[in-house]
């Protein structure tokens with residue numbers, strides 16, 4: 500058994516903090532049950548659907564690829580970079596420096612740390628990863644299919660990261676969201692630290708613990724995602740794009756930074772590691788901006804307006820217009836500019852996908868093309884994102900897959916000029 504799995508089994512029923520956090524095995528009375536089928540079961544519910552079983556809550560609380568050298572550097576939208584972008588860019592530089600060498604190895608499998616195998620428990624982690632795969636398939640089917648092209652090691656690791664992100668998001672977006680307090684998020688963060696130290700609380704955590712032990716994944720983007728959830732708890736308005744950018748980094752840009760160390764950069768790539776990380780960050784930001792533009796009405800019904808207040812005011816709009824939910828010419832003009840900005844982030848991200856290791860490109864292209872299509876659908880809906888959900892139909896999804904595949908065949912360029920260097 501790996502040391503990670505061993506800790507998990509040993510601690511599952513005895514650690515008081517573990518019990519307090521309801522570790523996903525709420526009725527588990529002996530460690531042996533962790534070895535059998537007592538792993539957290541998915542509850543039927545939302546999204547075809549499963550809810551992830553929650554665990555960390557007590558019952559009572561339920562540059563953009565441009566070097567940012569000074570504050571006068573423009574982002575892809577031609578805007579002047581603000582303090583948030585500089586802050587985030589520093590994280591990008593740190594993450595890139597941490598992993599520089601390992602990511603470019605021709606055969607990553609050789610670098611992957613071996614599992615310490617103890618007889619009789621070989622299947623434990625494999626079961627944990629399978630469960631992560633099931634969750635992933637349930638919540639994000641197309642993406643799950645895309646991961647099937649990755650090497651087994653990478654695929655399992657991406658599933659484990661996906662599940663952690665999904666659980667984190669569900670804390671503020673899921674069925675128990677109204678019970679979430681900053682203290683619950685602090686507990687989730689303490690638990691994350693344990694995961695990184697090889698002390699997982701439950702089966703899904705055990706898979707992540709193993710992943711971060713094998714790949715050069717740093718804890719910072721994970722902590723930052725939790726920070727994004729804190730931000731969601733305390734804030735329902737964003738004064739300007741700089742504030743929104745920071746939020747988008749926290750909840751989605753971080754996903755890019757978590758994923759690149761697992762996906763790997765092609766050994767043929769001449770691009771700098773930080774430029775690939777910047778592209779990954781851009782994809783997260785683009786996805787989140789798209790998510791926000793798609794969900795304007797839904798968010799407004801929850802009292803949330805993510806759109807920058809200063810830009811709304813410049814367009815002659817206010818919260819009241821959003822709550823009224825009327826598609827006016829002012830709204831159309833405003834939406835066009837928001838969509839344009841999101842597309843610029845997608846363009847920025849595109850430059851980095853080709854630099855990823857060959858087997859990782861297809862799922863990333865697929866996710867990029869499909870998410871970007873949501874913007875087209877907002878246009879098709881004549882910018883009514885108050886009452887119509889922009890949705891990419893099955894046929895369009897299927898048609899995008901071979902396009903993604905063809906793009907994933909493109910090899911990294913032999914020069915570094917195709918990607919803006921950091």
Ligand SMILES: CC(C)=CCC/C(C)=C/CC/C(C)=C/CC/C(C)=C/[C@@H]1[C@@H](COP(=O)(O)OP(=O)(O)O)[C@]1(C)CC/C=C(\C)CC/C=C(\C)CCC=C(C)C
Pocket residue numbers: 642657660661662664665668672750751752754755756758759775776778779780782783786787790848849851852855862863866
């Ligand atoms: C191949 C691939 C896409 C890998 C990423 C896998 C992964 C770990 C995904 C986690 C996603 C997740 C659950 C994040 C939690 C926060 C959240 C929900 C963010 C929103 C995602 C969309 O989810 P959905 O539409 O279901 O939203 P609702 O919950 O319904 O509101 C986000 C909009 C952001 C997700 C961000 C990404 C997928 C970033 C992907 C970037 C990369 C994989 C880097 C690629 C590398 C280069 C060089 C471009």
Ligand SMILES: [Mn+2]
Pocket residue numbers: 668672
């Ligand atoms: Mn969400």
